[in-house]
Each structure stands twice: as structure tokens, then as C-alpha cells.
Amino acid sequence: MNKLKILILSLASSLLVGCSFKKNTLEYSTVSEVSISTETDVNTNTIENVKNLPVIFNSFLDMPIISEGVLCGKIHVNFVEKLGIWDINNYQATQNGVNYCYAINCHIDMYDYLQSNEMINVTLNPILIDYGNNQVGSAGYVGWSGYASTAEVYANTTSADFEVILQPTTTDLNSVQYLVFNLADVNSQKIFEPLYCNLDCLLTASDGAQLKTIADTATIESINGALYSVMFHDVYLELHNVKKCANLSDGSYKFYDFQYDINYFTGPINDRSVMSFDSFNNNAITSAPIMEVYSDIDATKLYDEVFEAQRLMYSNRNKTELYVTKFPDFLNVGETATVSVNRLIPNTTAVKPTYLRIVLKFPAEVKARTLDEIRNFSGRYLVFQVPLNTRTLEEEPR
């Protein structure tokens, strides 16, 4: 048995040796028939094993942005975070149990293109390609990063940082061959050459934000040192009557109703100015974070309250009340604001969702922070996933 193995191995070795020997002889054999006008020595070689391998970049290093043979700029990855949040509207990812995504933060410089152009708005669509050349990941959306999602750059500001979400549709990163950056300028319909990258930036991703549930309280630390928390109560889907208002005529409409608490623990401890704090009024908080709502069956982002909506008060009577409340003008240190809000459910929501996602956005913090400081902001990707509940009405007291 051993002898047989040795025989097979020897045969294999000699075959391999033969193969490499063949290659060498082909590459370096000399042909004397070639007529050259000088007395220079000439070697004749065979062109063989022609391949079309993609050019693979390390995405942490500068990669050229090329369109139709013209260098337009460069891009590299600043950092990647693996978020414990997934794109709930990506059916394949949800079906495959992928409960994370990657936030890819990039720096782009379109200096070369902007030497002869006024501006450009570059979008990045990252995709993952597996060994069978199937797409196993695409751009997604989970929440607010604090960074722009596209790179809008001008002749006088040629560079920008921006961040996109890559949503894998497989949990098996071993099956992934490339991360591909597809760059385009939507306005001019210009498409740049795809950039094939190795997976280093994904494999070394640091842990980022995790999805919050209704049981969680998020603590926000402003750049001025102030501390406050945000928590949500139950979310209901209800049919409400609306008296004619700016955007709606009289009638019944479906709403998501929800309530949140903002608890202002401690005030600012430094001089950094943040617009949502009023330094003339004991640093009171003057506005709540922007709340964006979408559901597991409809990615339409909902922002606006309908104050005119009226909800039932009791189970045994048709008595209704206006229930939407405004965030207080001034929320002082030590106080808690409880705010009831709603979102009109759009026609695009065909069936009742199971979960709502509430995304918090803090534009005032972004204005007050440097690009580096945004990365560490606790409000990045602050996403609550809340199941829809049913409100229990009681009978009107006699």
C-alpha cells in the first residue's frame, strides 16, 4: 500500500516537474530565423496562459477613480464598522438570518475631475461577489450615520468623507471573493470603473452600534458634555379621524402612534456650541432628535406628525381626543419630556407590518463636530426596532 502511494506521488511529482520544465523551455528557447536589422540578440518567447484577472485593491489605500480612460480622482476607506443592525427591507438578508451589516466610511478626492468641472455628486454602491460570481451583498439602509451618504464635491472643495451601508445576504464571509465599489455620478450619468477590493476592510471591521429594542434606553452624550436619554413606549397602528388640515382632507387615516421620553440628566460641561441647547436658557434642550420611521414591509421614510389626528378615548364610546404633543420649548436639566407623536401610514404600505424601525437623527451634533468626532458620537445608527402593539382602551368612568 505504501509502495503504491510512493509510486503515485512520484508520478505526480514528475508530471509537475514536467509541466514547469515545459513552460521554461517555451519561454526561453531561441529562434534564429528572426531577421533583425541590427546585430542585437533576440529571444523568442511564447505568450501563454492569458488570463483576465480582476485588479484587486486594498481598500484602505488610495484607489483610482477612472472613467473612459481618464483619471478623475481617488478614494480610500477610512474605517469600517460591523453594525448589529441589518437592512430590514433586504428580503434575502432577512431570509438568510443575516443580522448585521457593514458601515463603510470613505474619503474621496475628485481633484482631477474638478480641474475642468464645477461639481460632482459621487454615489458608492458596494457589492459582494462570491466565488461563483454571484452577488451576495449590496448597498442597504439601516439608519443615520452622521456622515453624508454621497460625496458632493466642488472645484474649491474637492474632497469629502461619506458613509454607505453594505448589506451582506450571506453569513458565510468565506464564500465571498471580492468587495466591489461601483461608483457613479447620478447627475451626469457618469459611471466609473468598478474597483475590486480584497476583504481586509470587512475582516478588520470594528464593532459598531447594535439594534435597540423597546426595552432599551439610549444615552446620548453631546459634544458639549451634556447627557440625556431617549426611550420609547409601545407603538400602535390605529385608524384615526382627521379634520381637514394642510395636507389631508376630512376622513379616516391609518397612523403609527408612538410615545417617547427624553430624560435630561446633566448639562454641558464645555464651551462647544450645539444648536439644540439654548445657552441663554440654562442650556435647556430646545428640540428633540429628528425621528424617521419605516417598517419591515415598506422602506418609505416617514418624518411628519399630523397634529389634527384624533384617537378614541374609551372602549364604549366614540369620544375622541387630539393626542399628538409637541416637544417642550425648553427641557431643563433634571426634567423628563414625554412626547406623543404619530406618522401617517403611506399607501405604499400594503399590509400590516410586524416591526417599525425608529431612526434618530441629530443634525445639530453633526454641525458642532469634526468628521473624526462624528465617528464616536453615541447617536450614530441609533435605531429602535419596535413591534406593533394594540392599545387597550378602558370604559369611560361613570
Next chain:
Amino acid sequence: MKKILLILMCCVMFSGCSQISKFSYDNEIAILQQNLNIHSSSFANSVLSTSLSDKSTSYQKLVNVVLQNCSYEITYHNQTAIKLNVSYFNPEDLIQLAVQDIGGFQHDLDNLKQLNMSDAVINDYICDYLSIASLRCNKQVRELNCELTQCNSAPFLILSDDFIVNSVITDLNSVIAQLMNLDIDVPLNNSIVTRDDVKTLELNKVYLMNYSDSTNVIPISFEIKEIYKGQDAINYLENLSNNNKGLVNLNDILISYEVTNYGDMDVVFKNKLFDASLDDFTYYTYSSVYSGICNECNLSKGSSIVLSVVIKDVHNDLVWYDADIGELYRLNTN
């Protein structure tokens, strides 16, 4: 005499007592962890040999290499139950290492497949490769549970090595299976590559290419900046140095091109533009040397360089051909 005997007996008894008093559960756990990490015998039973009995020598060697390089940390212990953090190769890293080794692993695997070698031979090649690669990639921690034979007296031994052997074998089998099924970019046979299949490089256009310095492959951008032909080339070269007078002839073409190294290492960049005939897929190299012209240079990572080279245009085509990675382009010099 009796007194001496009595004293001796007392000494023996005391030394026994001191040995008993030295036993400490925590101490023994620490010793066990130490023994595991120096790969001293720490298992009461071993399933390793039976698990590998029907496997090839290469596979057995691979498993042994991995086991010999595992590191251990006891993270939890309660009586005979312990939890171990066992660190060995990260499968994702290991696969990436092989996949990115285009000139080595991919090339060899490609050869084996083209020679129609049996799966067993390919499997052994992969095992041999992984034996080395597994030591070069990052480690990953696995949390594994196991039991001690006893916890009341020294030395502590783990009941069996089955949990670690099974874990290593499972991970290795997964890596080997993925590398066996790796979709190698199948080289095109020259017989089916035609002149039209070869991509063309145009003047003043930037192209992305792979460049091999025979050990590493790096991404580069490549742009032909200028082409001087015939008398223009002669004038250019003769103006460059009097030494070139009489050496340059009308077949010589001077090509200036810009290369940018987008890789993560410095390389010695060598010119790979050649006189060629794509009718019979042949390229030609000449020994001509011109003063002021250099066919190679150091190219640091992230930097660009403009290189001017002289090519003899004797045959029908001029090509950029990187033999190490089979990258071929035709130059449009019109």
C-alpha cells in the same frame, strides 16, 4: 538507632503532609493550562490517532501542525467542568491567504487541475500548503467545553482530546472543501484567444492592471504618455546621449508611460512592453542597450513614475505582457 529511625519516619510523614497541603484546585488548573500550552500530556484519552487513521499523511501532518500550534486559556472551571478558549487559525484568513496567493497556490492548483490530477493528489497539495499557511494567518478563538478526569488530586487531566480534535478537523475540512472547489480563473487556451480578444491600450488613457514582480501581485494604473517612432525616436535618443549615435535604427520606438503603484508594498518595476506577433502569440526580447534609457526602476507604494523605454517594432504588434500572471494587452501606436 531507634531515635534515628523515629526522626526519619517523622521526616517522611511531614514531607507527605507538606505534599498534601500543596494541592490546590486553582493551582492545578493553572498547571493544566500551562501544560496545554506547552503541549505536555494533558489528556487522559486521545482520539487523535483513530480520527486520522484513514487519512493521508499530508492531512495527518496538517492536523498535527494545527494542534501543536493551538494556544489555550481556561476561562471557566467548576469541579470537573471547564471551559477552554482554544485559539488556532482563522478559517476566513486562511482561505484569503490561499486565494490571494495567485502566483503560488492558485497557480499550482491550476496546474494540478489542468493535469487532471486526482482529488486525492489535489487534497494532499492543499493540506501541505495549509500546513505552512495556517502558521501565517491570524488566530481565532473557539470556546469549547470539556471535563476533567478528577478534581480532587493532582495532576489534572482532561478526559479526552475529542473536543479539540473534532473542532480542528471540522474547521480544516471546511477550509479544504472550499479550496478544492475554488473557481480558478481558467486560463484561456491560446488556440481560442484571438487578436480581437486582447484588450487594447490607447495613448493617453488610464488603465487598471495587475503587475507581478514574480513574488507579489500589485494593482497599478498604466497610461501611455508619448510615442516616438522612426526618425523622431532616433533624434530623441541621440539627443539624450551621444553614446546612442549609430545604435538607434528606424525600427526603434520610444514609449513613455506613467505607472502608479496602488499596492501596499514597494516593488522593482520592470518594463513588460515587447515587440510581438499576436498571429502566433509570440513575443521577442532584445539585448539592445541605450544610454539614458532604463528598463526598470524602484516604485514605492502610492507613488507614480514615468518610464521611457525603447522597443523594437519588428513584428506586427507591440504588447504589454506579464508572463507571471498572464496579463496581456496590445498597444495601439497609431
